[in-house]
Amino acid sequence: MERNRQTYRFLLLYALAAAGGAIAYVPFLTILLPMRITDIGGSNDVEWLAYVTFAGAVTASLANILFGWLSDLTRNRKYWVIGGLIGSSLLLTAMSQVKSIEMMIVLVVVWQFALNMMLSPLAAWAGDCVPDSQKGMLGGLLSFSPAMGAMAAALITYPGLASQDTRLLIVASMVTICVLPAILFGAPKKFPELESSPQNTAPSEPVSSIARSTILRMWVARLLIQISEAALFAYLYFWFRSIDGSMTDSNVARIFSVILVGSIPLALIVGRWADRTNRPIVPLPVNAALAGIGLLAMALSNSLETAIGGYVLFGLTSAVFLALHTSQTLRVLPKPERRGRDLGIFNLTNTGPSLVVPWLTLALVPLFGFSSLFFLLAGLAFLASLLLIRLPKIS
Structure with a gap:
């Protein structure tokens, strides 16, 4: 039995590397970049941040597909990960020298290019090494x-720890410490069946209509949940303040942190259950439906307690959904030879919502309030659940 399982050493080191990938962008995009934009752009910081974020999101979307495809062609993920790690780390530390908004946009675009040279092959590497029996x-x-990304952001902004420029160096160092051990010491077992199509299936053979339907449903379901995630990530603080003016940014940050930490054991338990029962997809529609219930509770809440309760339910179940969806996506992709490219296409569900959510929010909230937004997001979550319930059985 053990011969058909990847080593725990690789799984743990890979999880550390994946956490390093989150550390590479969460502190910078959520805290360090906005602070730098304010220093350079002054009173126009919000407008300039929107331009920088938009350019970065478009670049990330295209670069993730490109480097996934290139790592497919070369059949070597690790070299691309190392190259992206070096390039993104150097570019990140160079942000401290930028003196103009125009140069910041250019540097963020190039940094996103290098960052996704690391992230895309790293994601595909898991598909090459982890058998279906361990994907949960x-x-x-x-x-x-x-x-880990949120904790890194909290650490580097601890009062008195480091200057603004030194924080960039600390982030780059943390990423390197997390990613390199998997590259140097992971030594994963080889599973030839994970790295190429079966002998009776040519790489160029068309994908069946059932497989295409499964992939499309998985893609759309993740997009719908990610839209809800992105909306709450951006506007959660404003919503809590609309319910109770005494809510501070520190209160919201603590709730957010508790949810992220609490989702870890929950995802591990549910993922292990999916492996043991060989029911890999079942947790996805269940968690999507529970996330929808949480959003309905938020839409209907008229007190801080019910608002927090609804958000906790949504936050926990959506976090479990996204974590398990990421691993189970590797199960349904039909062509190992195209895994990196296909994961890049799935990555559009991560970057796309950031381009959609601001306009969605502006269309609803000023006229109808936050409740209208949450009713819509709940509908999207229930639709995601319905799409996945109707998937054919996957073993």
Whole structure:
């Protein structure tokens, strides 16, 4: 039995590397970049941050597909990961020298290019090394990544720890410490069946209509949940303040942190259950439906307690959904020879919502309030659940 399982050493080191990937962008995009934009752009910081974020998101989307495809062609993920690690780390530390908004946009675009040279092959590497019988556990381990990214952001902004420029160097160092051990010491077992199509299936053979339907449903379901995630990530603080003016940014940050940490054991338990029962997809529609219920509670809440309760339910179940969806996506992709490219296409569900959510929010909230937004997001979550319930059985 053990011969058909990847080593725990690789799984743990890979989870650490994936967390390093989150550390590479969460502190910078959520805290360090906005602070730098304010220093350079002054009173126009919000407008300039929107331009920088938009350019970065478009670049990340295209670069993730490109480097996934290139790592497919070369059949070597590790070299691309190392190259992206070096390039993104150097570019990150160079941000401290930028003196103009125009140069910041250019540097962020190039940094996103290098960052996705690391992230895309790193994601595909898991598909090359982790058999289907352990993909639930892999999903549980991947739930560490968002928490590690948030913890890194909290650490580098601790009062008196480091100057603004030194923080960039600290982030780059943390990423290197997390990613390199998997590259140098992971030594994963080889599973030839994971790295190429079966002998009776040519790489160029068309994908069946059932497989295409499964992939499309998985893609759309993740996009719908990610839209809800992105909306709450951006506007959660404003919503809590609209319910109770005494809520501070520190209160919201603590709630957010508790949810991220709490989702880790929950994702590990659910992922292990999916492996043991050979029911890999079942947790996905269940968690999507529970996330929808949480959003309905938020839409209907008229007190801080019910608002927090609804958000906790949504936050925990959506975090488990996203972690397990990431690992189970590796199961349904039909062509190992195209795994990196296909994961890059799935990555559009991560970057796309950041381009959609601001306009969605502006269209609803000023006229109808936050409740209208949450009703819509709940509908999207229930639709995601319905799409996945109707998937054909996957073993």
